[in-house]
Amino acid sequence: MTVALSLRVHEGLVLATDSASTVMGRLPNGTSAVINVYNNANKIFNLRKGSPIGAITWGVGAMAESSIAMLMKALRAQLTEGDSAINPDQYRMEDIASRVKEFIFDQHYAAAFADWNPKPDLGFIVAGYSTDGNLPEEYHLEMKEGQLVGPNLIREGDIAGATWNGQIEAITRLLVGFSPMLPEIVKETAGLSDDIMVAIINTLQARLNPQLVQPSMPLKDAIDLATCLVDVAIRFSQFSPGAPLVGGPIEVAAISKYEGFKWVERKYYYTADLNPETADVNRNSMGGTANDH
Numbered sequence: 001m002t003v004a005l006s007l008r009v010h011e012g013l014v015l016a017t018d019s020a021s022t023v024m025g026r027l028p029n030g031t032s033a034v035i036n037v038y039n040n041a042n043k044i045f046n047l048r049k050g051s052p053i054g055a056i057t058w059g060v061g062a063m064a065e066s067s068i069a070m071l072m073k074a075l076r077a078q079l080t081e082g083d084s085a086i087n088p089d090q091y092r093m094e095d096i097a098s099r100v101k102e103f104i105f106d107q108h109y110a111a112a113f114a115d116w117n118p119k120p121d122l123g124f125i126v127a128g129y130s131t132d133g134n135l136p137e138e139y140h141l142e143m144k145e146g147q148l149v150g151p152n153l154i155r156e157g158d159i160a161g162a163t164w165n166g167q168i169e170a171i172t173r174l175l176v177g178f179s180p181m182l183p184e185i186v187k188e189t190a191g192l193s194d195d196i197m198v199a200i201i202n203t204l205q206a207r208l209n210p211q212l213v214q215p216s217m218p219l220k221d222a223i224d225l226a227t228c229l230v231d232v233a234i235r236f237s238q239f240s241p242g243a244p245l246v247g248g249p250i251e252v253a254a255i256s257k258y259e260g261f262k263w264v265e266r267k268y269y270y271t272a273d274l275n276p277e278t279a280d281v282n283r284n285s286m287g288g289t290a291n292d293h
Contacts, residue, residue, distance in 0.1 A: 002166040003233040003246050004043060004058040006125045006138050007226045009160045011219040012256035013127050013136035015054055016226035017043045018234055019248025019267065021061030021068075031117065039248030040269070042069040046253070046261040048079045051088050052136075053096055053128035054253055054261050058166040059143075060120035063112040068122070075103045090131050097126040097139035097151035104141075105148050119146035123165055126151065129257050136255060138163065160215035164229070167246045170236035171229050177208025219254055223264055227252055 002021070007014040021041030027033050041061055047053040057068050066074075078084045079099065086096070104124070113119045123142035130137065135158055141150040142165075154163055164171045172180045182204075187197050212225060230250050237246035252264040 002041075002043060002058040003164060003168075003171065003230055004056045004123075004125065004166050005162060005164040005171070005226055005229055006056060006127055006154075007162045007213060007222050007229075008127075008136055008138060008155060009213065009217050009219065009222045010135065010158065010215050011217075011222070012254055012259075013054075013138070014219070014222045014226040014252065014254050014264075015044050015056045015125070015127065016230045016250065016252045017056055017058075018230055018246050018250060019043070020244075020246050026116070037243065037245060040267065041067070041248070042251070044251050044253050045069070045072045045076065047072075047076050047096065047100075047126070047128075048086065048088065049076070050260065051086075051128070052255045052257060052260045053079075053093070053126075054255050055100060055124050055126045057122070057124050059122035063108050063122075066108075071104065071108060075100065078103070088131075092130045093126065093128055093133070093137040093139060094130075094151075094153075096128070097141060100124055100126050101141050101148070101151055105143060109143055113146065116146075119143070121145070125154070125163065125165070128255050128261070134257065136257075158215065160213050160217075162213050162226075162229070164233075167233060167237060170233045174229070174232060175209065175212060176205060177210070178204060219256060223252060223254055227265065 002018055004017045005015070007016070019039050019041050021038045021043070025033060025035035038061070043057045045055045047055055055072065057072070061068055063071065079086050104122070109122060121142070121144050123140070125138055125140055127136060127138040138154040139151040140154050140163070143149075155161055162175060168180060183197060183201050186192065186200070192200070227250060234246050234250070237244045249267040251266055254262050254264055
């Protein structure tokens, strides 16, 4: 599984995630099951080098013979070069989100899992700046039990906030103020009507939410908060009963209108002493042009 978080403030947007990746497989009886969980997956992507466009993923880590990371690299190549490339001087984030949907769901997911039962879940947040936009936009796209949801705009106007997916228990308790299981438990225990339950939950959210995300917070503070929240989810999973489905190195990227897509925390599978030229390019990319795996 994973935890994938998008945090939006007026200065920009932060994408943060762990590195756990769930690999699904088919059992002899035809059902699907978790085959393994790896802790070095890449789940944050710059969708066009040099442009303030990114994406984050959660859910199943591979389709057919390709990892999600490899597929997103192939999509990035399409968005960057050739007849299907976007115009870096004129594009809308809504259209970028639609391109992700067409590539992932229409061209790959539907075919890869056509005869799977149940079908694995897979989700994305596509985020960044339209060329004429002053605030970042986030679009949610998810495949749940084989059905497509989205892409849908997460936040309208200048509203700030955080969105988290995957293993949501720990972050929900911290940012909302109670477990996502609480409403159903209270409803079953007290026998309350739906209307009363809605009123109770709305009141709890209003009074217990610590309001950690503020619209005017500097982007660096948003980065620190996003990193903290992902770390909380990892630690929660580590000490919870069962296999730790959230783990591995934390990766973080920040997107702003004028600085573009910048890596803040990022893992590598090679060392600088063995790959000095590549390492120099990656170090330079932290303060210059955006770079990706």
